[in-house]
Amino acid sequence: MTIFSNVDLSAANTLRLPCQAERFAAPTTLTALRQTLAEACRKGWPVTLLGGGSNVLLPETLPGLVVRPALQQYWLSQRPGDVLAHVGAGVNWHTLVMTTAARGLWGIENLALIPGSCGAAPVQNIGAYGVELADTLQAVQVMELATGQVDWLSSQQCAFGYRDSLFKGELAGSVVITQLVLRLSRTPAPRLGYGDLAARLANSLTPTPLAVAEAVCAIRREKLPDPQVLANAGSFFKNPLVSHQWAAQLLKEHPSMPHFPQEGGQTKLAAGWLIDQCGLKGMRDGAFGVHQHQALVLVHFGGGDRQGLMKTADYIAAQVEARFGLRLEPEPRLVNP
Ligand code: EPU
Numbered sequence: 444m445t446i447f448s449n450v451d452l453s454a455a456n457t458l459r460l461p462c463q464a465e466r467f468a469a470p471t472t473l474t475a476l477r478q479t480l481a482e483a484c485r486k487g488w489p490v491t492l493l494g495g496g497s498n499v500l501l502p503e504t505l506p507g508l509v510v511r512p513a514l515q516q517y518w519l520s521q522r523p524g525d526v527l528a529h530v531g532a533g534v535n536w537h538t539l540v541m542t543t544a545a546r547g548l549w550g551i552e553n554l555a556l557i558p559g560s561c562g563a564a565p566v567q568n569i570g571a572y573g574v575e576l577a578d579t580l581q582a583v584q585v586m587e588l589a590t591g592q593v594d595w596l597s598s599q600q601c602a603f604g605y606r607d608s609l610f611k612g613e614l615a616g617s618v619v620i621t622q623l624v625l626r627l628s629r630t631p632a633p634r635l636g637y638g639d640l641a642a643r644l645a646n647s648l649t650p651t652p653l654a655v656a657e658a659v660c661a662i663r664r665e666k667l668p669d670p671q672v673l674a675n676a677g678s679f680f681k682n683p684l685v686s687h688q689w690a691a692q693l694l695k696e697h698p699s700m701p702h703f704p705q706e707g708g709q710t711k712l713a714a715g716w717l718i719d720q721c722g723l724k725g726m727r728d729g730a731f732g733v734h735q736h737q738a739l740v741l742v743h744f745g746g747g748d749r750q751g752l753m754k755t756a757d758y759i760a761a762q763v764e765a766r767f768g769l770r771l772e773p774e775p776r777l778v779n780p
Contacts, residue, residue, distance in 0.1 A: 444470065444478045446508065455511070456496035457558055457670035458743050458775075460752065464491075464509040471513045471533070473621060477591035480619075483508045490588055491778060492619055494563025495535065498676055498775045500749050505779060512562050514621055517542070527581060528625040532562025536569070543627055544652040550579040550627040553634055555656040556663045558670060558677065562620040566610040567774070568603045572637040572659055577603035584622035585614070593621070605711070606681055606774060666737045674743035675734065679756060680714040680771040693767065714763075714771050715739035721762040731755040 450467035453459055466488065470476040483490050489507035493499065514531030517539070521527075526548055530539055540555045553574035557564075565583055569576050580598045587594070602609045610620065633650055635641040643658040644650045650658075668675050685693075690702050690710035697720070701713040718724065718738035725735040730747025732755075734740040741756065760771045 444468070444475050444482065446479065446482065450509070452493070452496070452501060452505070452509065455493065456499055456501050456676075457674060458500070458676045458752070459674035459745070460501045460743070460747070460749050461503055462501035462505060463503065464505045466508040467511070468508060469511045469513040469533075471515065473514070473586065473593065476510070476512060476514070476586060476619065476621065479508070479510060480586070480588055480591055483510075484589065490616075493778075494532070494566075495559035497558035497670065498563065498567060500676075500752065500773070500775050500777045502749055502779050510619065512560075512619055512621060514562075516622070519546075519548075524630075525626050525628045528623075528627055530561045530623050530625065532560060532619075532621050532623070534561045535559075536561050536564055540656055541653075543625075544656040547629060547652060548627040549630065549632045549652050550625060551576075552652040552656040553637075553640070553659055555659040556667075561623050565601060565603075565608055565620060565623065566776070567606045568608050570606070572640055572662075573634050575603070575605075577601070579625045579627065581624040581626045583620055583624075585618040586621050587618055589617070594618075605684070605705075611776070667740060668734055668736075668742055673734075674745070675740050676775045678714070678739045678774050679741040680718075680739060680760070681774045682711050682714050683717075683769050683771060684709040684711055685769060686710070689769075712769075713739075717763045717767055717769075717771070718759055721759075721766055723759055723762060728755045728758065733759065 447467045450464045452462040452464050468479045470479050491505055491509045493509050493511045513533035515533050516531040517534055518529050519526055528543055536559050537556055539561055540551050544552045553572040557569050564576050583596045583601060585594055633655055639662055640658060647654055687708060687710050694700055701716050703711040705711055715738045723733050724738040726733050730744055731752050732742050734742050764770050
């Protein structure tokens with residue numbers, strides 16, 4: 444068990460927000476993780492969990508102990524109709540997608556190029572191009588922070604919703620995700636319903652999972668900035684859910700508004716479109732700005748901090764509210780608000 448002191452986390456979050464952690468540990472085994480958590484308990488250090496840092500808004504200082512689970516195991520087990528992938532929380536999500544797709548396994552190919560670690564994926568139930576993690580997730584292994592006890596949760600128990608799960612609600616701050624089990628399949632099951640994806644694979648009659656993953660990568664690279672080049676955390680706002688009646692009213696005034704009716708009486712609107720309509724695409728406000736190709740992504744040009752980012756985000760949300768009467772909510776998690 445190694446615990447480092449005064450660790451700079453500015454390179455450990457894709458928004459590159461300045462953040463100094465009082466202590467930091469990246470345990471690679473369940474035993475090391477348990478010992479690290481027990482030490483934090485003994486010393487009374489508050490624990491903050493960090494994954495790939497691609498969906499968090501970090502404060503300038505983090506007291507206590509930051510734990511980044513670094514469990515790296517990966518293995519496959521065969522079942523009569525499918526293949527289970529067992530993956531440690533520290534495995535990079537995109538690496539997992541490309542590895543399983545290259546082996547001809549279907550299930551998560553639409554989720555290529557989503558940054559972050561496997562352990563963070565269930566927290567916000569990552570989703571893209573008509574697929575969510577919840578669609579293939581079989582079970583999640585967690586360790587209780589207070590006791591070090593390991594438990595398994597079924598997908599149903601995780602209470603997944605749109606960018607939501609039990610890990611954001613009831614279990615927030617009380618467990619650490621240590622392993623995922625995903626249900627993949629060798630039976631072709633391409634899900635190409637989402638806009639440009641089918642168009643991109645039009646010349647391929649029987650696409651492979653790898654071909655779909657590569658098409659997704661190409662689409663994402665066109666619209667979304669590479670955090671290595673321009674700091675960002677993907678979508679900054681959630682796509683708002685409104686009642687069907689409200690959506691119908693907005694559509695009267697804005698007939699071209701993208702809208703996606705959901706089960707349960709709600710319609711999902713496109714936050715990127717709403718921001719774009721306010722003329723904010725490509726705008727810059729000091730150290731932060733709205734990405735020029737995708738209005739849902741806020742970018743950090745350098746030299747800013749979380750407070751500055753929240754000011755820019757509030758300005759954008761206020762513009763959208765004034766024009767459309769609805770309030771956008773940030774998607775990344777506010778750590779130590
Ligand atoms: N749109 C605009 N202007 C913009 C951006 C979008 O008019 O600047 C319109 C598009 O033309 C389209 C609609 O808004 O009609 C939706 O846009 P897009 O298909 O790009 O998807 P999105 O709703 O902006 C969501 C996810 C992304 C995910 C994509 C693809 C959320 C918050 N975001 O974005 O997830 O990759 O769909 O499935 O649900 C992430 O969470 O970090 C993320 C990138």
